[in-house]
Amino acid sequence: MQIQKEDIRENIIETSKLLFFEKGYIKTKISDISKKSGIPVGNIYNYFDSKDSIFYTCIENTLKIIDKWFLEQEKKKNMILDFHSELILKELDDMIDFIINNKVEINLIFNISYGTNFEYIPEKILKRYFEVGKNQMSLMNYKNNNYNISNFILKQLISLYFRVLVEVTSNDYSKEEIKNILKELINFLYSGSYGLLKDLKIYH
Amino acid sequence: MQIQKEDIRENIIETSKLLFFEKGYIKTKISDISKKSGIPVGNIYNYFDSKDSIFYTCIENTLKIIDKWFLEQEKKKNMILDFHSELILKELDDMIDFIINNKVEINLIFNISYGTNFEYIPEKILKRYFEVGKNQMSLMNYKNNNYNISNFILKQLISLYFRVLVEVTSNDYSKEEIKNILKELINFLYSGSYGLLKDLKIYH
Amino acid sequence: MQIQKEDIRENIIETSKLLFFEKGYIKTKISDISKKSGIPVGNIYNYFDSKDSIFYTCIENTLKIIDKWFLEQEKKKNMILDFHSELILKELDDMIDFIINNKVEINLIFNISYGTNFEYIPEKILKRYFEVGKNQMSLMNYKNNNYNISNFILKQLISLYFRVLVEVTSNDYSKEEIKNILKELINFLYSGSYGLLKDLKIYH
Amino acid sequence: MQIQKEDIRENIIETSKLLFFEKGYIKTKISDISKKSGIPVGNIYNYFDSKDSIFYTCIENTLKIIDKWFLEQEKKKNMILDFHSELILKELDDMIDFIINNKVEINLIFNISYGTNFEYIPEKILKRYFEVGKNQMSLMNYKNNNYNISNFILKQLISLYFRVLVEVTSNDYSKEEIKNILKELINFLYSGSYGLLKDLKIYH
DNA sequence: CATGAATGAGCCTTCATTCAT
């Protein structure tokens, strides 16, 4: 009895990830994937319905993890983030692991979706994350109501955050380096936001 | 007659800018440009050698201005930026004008170059801008040597800056609003950077 | 100024008609049409959206004439056909001309639509013609109520009629020969129907 | 074991018949047959050389019966058909049984052969049947020499006959209904032919 | 120069048949 081999499926996906990552979706031809993976064109279509579904499978797991993360944030809706807490430190570690393990996929989602049916996804994620950030802001204002940051800048900072995630994964940094970079980023974001307190602004 | 020809050339470029901006480079067909501009396909090729050269012409002027700006920065190599100085304020105003007048083009350069021969340009600009920032940092360190920011984060902040430029121009903000946003951004960047001073860090 | 040439359009259609007629729709490749007509594949698609629309254009005019004929029948709803009348004789002549001028097209409609989006058309035409025949039957019954023919056989006779039209056009008969054949057919159908009168049947 | 193999062969054929009948030969994929029958694609090719040979096997038996019938007609070459004779009535019953038992196959032969190597068969059968009919006509003329029917119409009537056979089996008629329809048809053909006697014609 | 049809290489996808297990 012959079965669809998980390693072939894996081969197609891993090859596709690399090619999409290198050349983008549109410029990656099915025949490229076939040549590089050694799997004949026709057989690729035994494992996937279309080029688009190959792309989706490339990012599927990562999307699910992101989704789960959002659901967890929903639960912690009313907690104020304390950057020194053990919890946050633990989460940061998890986040770094996630990023390291999903380097290419994060890139595909945020940089390479042009030409696919999933171009809308980055925007959707950013919006959702924006709501999380927005909520956090209002909690902080509850205690200290001179806190003030425009939606526009908030959105940009979130975008920056994801962009850093993408970038930090495009290079061959060690886990330690990545950790340092993210810590630095968080320090930056934290004090940057602090600087937007009304009475500390440089420009008025 | 010369004027009429210039009109056609201009028409092609303006139409192309809008279409590239809306749909991206690859998904914009020459026939789309022809249809929207009213200029027959064949005649477009009397003015431009290729789709690629149309794209390049779309961003050419903006690239030149950016280039000029870099040359000016070279001259001010040894001056420390003072965010409260008249000079900086004047420059900010100029920058905002530049951005408003080059909304679409900036977007094309940083977001839409996929599929063209100019995909490398955003990276080149960022690197160059990075050198400017790097130099500024070292000047500041000369006075205050506990200042410290990693290359990675510096690059990201520059990227953020450009990204904000792009975003702020993708929406229909008034000049005043744009000014406020950029001020907020500068406040943020300034105090964020300040937070990276060694002895102020949250995480160590 | 260059314009789409009617002769090229005509060439594509005429070539397609012949190839569809010879080999059927599915076995006729766009490249076959291209080769036989001398028109490059790409240019065919300047004139038609798809293989299917080429097929439709092949039968379009003939369908319209058939449609018009049905509308005329609607008007004559309450007239009993008299096979000796001048009117019918005139109509027969018209019908023959129509058939001679639409040989291939009639074949395409009734024989060659497999694989197109127009497979349903022959059935539709037969049903419509069936209603016309049904109506005529009921008029005749009004005068002579022992007249009786089953829906099944009526449908078959109509089908036969169209089939004769198709066949008579697949060969190189002269107008005179076609006329004789159709007259013979009508004689046959007439007396055959007469034979179904209740009291004349062979089998009971 | 031998029995089991025969079962598989039978299963493939029966499944193929239904699918060919529903969707036509070309639109029926080997994988469709595999899915519906539950027999793996590879194993189908253990029993048949090609899709074409599957089709041929579908119609093989029916073709043989038709062939046998022709051979019998050869023997009765000089007998005039008497529609009231016991013999004919017996034959009609046999014919109906044959049709009922070969519904799908007759359809495959006359309607579904497009795309196979057996497209020529319907024509061959009609021609052969035509010779039988022709011979019968000349026998009848021997007794009554004003009998006259053109080759063309004769061929069409034969075609009609087969077509009715096909149609009558495409629906879910009971044996009794089928019998009635065929009787009606024979009445029709008989009196229709009678109407072609020279001196009874409507048109001259 | 203006016009838009002509050109054809190339892409995604299909599917009968083969073949390794």
Added chain:
DNA sequence: CATGAATGAAGGCTCATTCAT
């Protein structure tokens, strides 16, 4: 024999670019 994955030659259609008028 049984299984279903492997194979690869087409087919319909696209579109940047060229070219005849």
